[in-house]
Amino acid sequence: MLKFEGARSEKNCITISSLVGTKKSHSELKVGNGVKILRKDPVLRVQGLTKQIGAKKIVDKVSFEVYPGEIFGFLGPNGAGKTTTIRMIVGLSAISEGDVWIKGVSLKKNFEQAIAHVGGIVENPELYKFLTGYQNLLHFWRMCKGVSKERIDEVVRIVGLEKRIHEKVKTYSLGMRQRLGLAQALLHSPSILILDEPTNGLDPAGIREFRDLLKKLAAETGLAVFVSSHILSEMELMCDRIGIIQQGKLIEVKEVRDFVDAEEEHAVLFLIDPLPEADSYLKKMFPDYQLTVTEDGILAKIKREQIPDLNAMLVTHGIRVYGIQKATKTLEDRFLEITGGGQIA
Numbered sequence: 001m002l003k004f005e006g007a008r009s010e011k012n013c014i015t016i017s018s019l020v021g022t023k024k025s026h027s028e029l030k031v032g033n034g035v036k037i038l039r040k041d042p043v044l045r046v047q048g049l050t051k052q053i054g055a056k057k058i059v060d061k062v063s064f065e066v067y068p069g070e071i072f073g074f075l076g077p078n079g080a081g082k083t084t085t086i087r088m089i090v091g092l093s094a095i096s097e098g099d100v101w102i103k104g105v106s107l108k109k110n111f112e113q114a115i116a117h118v119g120g121i122v123e124n125p126e127l128y129k130f131l132t133g134y135q136n137l138l139h140f141w142r143m144c145k146g147v148s149k150e151r152i153d154e155v156v157r158i159v160g161l162e163k164r165i166h167e168k169v170k171t172y173s174l175g176m177r178q179r180l181g182l183a184q185a186l187l188h189s190p191s192i193l194i195l196d197e198p199t200n201g202l203d204p205a206g207i208r209e210f211r212d213l214l215k216k217l218a219a220e221t222g223l224a225v226f227v228s229s230h231i232l233s234e235m236e237l238m239c240d241r242i243g244i245i246q247q248g249k250l251i252e253v254k255e256v257r258d259f260v261d262a263e264e265e266h267a268v269l270f271l272i273d274p275l276p277e278a279d280s281y282l283k284k285m286f287p288d289y290q291l292t293v294t295e296d297g298i299l300a301k302i303k304r305e306q307i308p309d310l311n312a313m314l315v316t317h318g319i320r321v322y323g324i325q326k327a328t329k330t331l332e333d334r335f336l337e338i339t340g341g342g343q344i345a
């Protein structure tokens, strides 16, 4: 749970915060598997957010929006400014310039009202290890005004902790603690969850569980999720859109599929035998194609509709085709291209 140093509002059960947007723009977003199209106002709008410490801007004019039901990934290498940005968004750190709107309410002008819509975990959830999971939630619930006690059971169900909720937190695995932290963050039914590297330290199964839980919540309840990470593969699997932050600047925001599918031409790997023969034949037949011999076969940069043509030519010429694989760029390739590489975990 977030501790709001100097800005804690027990009245609004502020554990974490979320954000909103005042702009009346209607955006079209594909979320999940691209099934759902949302046209809504943003839950969170960050505009020109800047943190200056001494002469250095560690967060520099960062602007983005997060919509209902969307999982927005905030991806960046160590030291990029993710935590600093999040701490400003949830009111744990003063904003040097810019502002944050949560459901249209300015964080600067009306902190209590804005933060009431936010749930979050920044760094690790704050839990009392010698209390049970339920006692932790109860303790937190007492600070929440206007939340029914039944909501405690509801959030326990949502995060799947029913069986262990009456055991002491010190007996919980890291994944269970993270889920209890999530239950706490959800207690006051926020509109947005802000999570700073929530899967740090979790094993692959724990990461998957957490990811599935967030996706389900976003898809079924329209909860907006803003999640930071330095792990590309994780973001790719979890998020609808990703913003890349580097050295305090947000350098790109795109839907995940656009990061990896940006080019019209695809790199396609043909697994063939015999390779040298195929290579010289293809180069003769398709002098304009970009063809590269690799260890596994021939890599061709071609358009989608050219794939069957090339395959047909190979087969007709007696060359055996064992497989055709689309060697699409991964988010990692794109990330390294965009950031110049060398700085990711």
Ligand SMILES: Nc1ncnc2c1ncn2[C@@H]1O[C@H](COP(=O)(O)OP(=O)(O)OP(=O)(O)O)[C@@H](O)[C@H]1O
Pocket (backbone or CB within 6 Å): 053, 058, 076, 077, 078, 079, 080, 081, 082, 083, 084, 085, 230
């Ligand atoms: N209070 C501070 N005073 C001076 N510099 C700071 C302060 N807090 C953060 N920084 C610097 O700002 C930069 C961004 O730090 P931040 O913790 O936001 O990065 P991050 O993206 O969360 O990194 P990580 O992936 O390691 O968590 C770093 O260079 C950090 O050293």
Ligand SMILES: [Mg+2]
Pocket (backbone or CB within 6 Å): 082, 083, 084
């Ligand atoms: Mg950090």
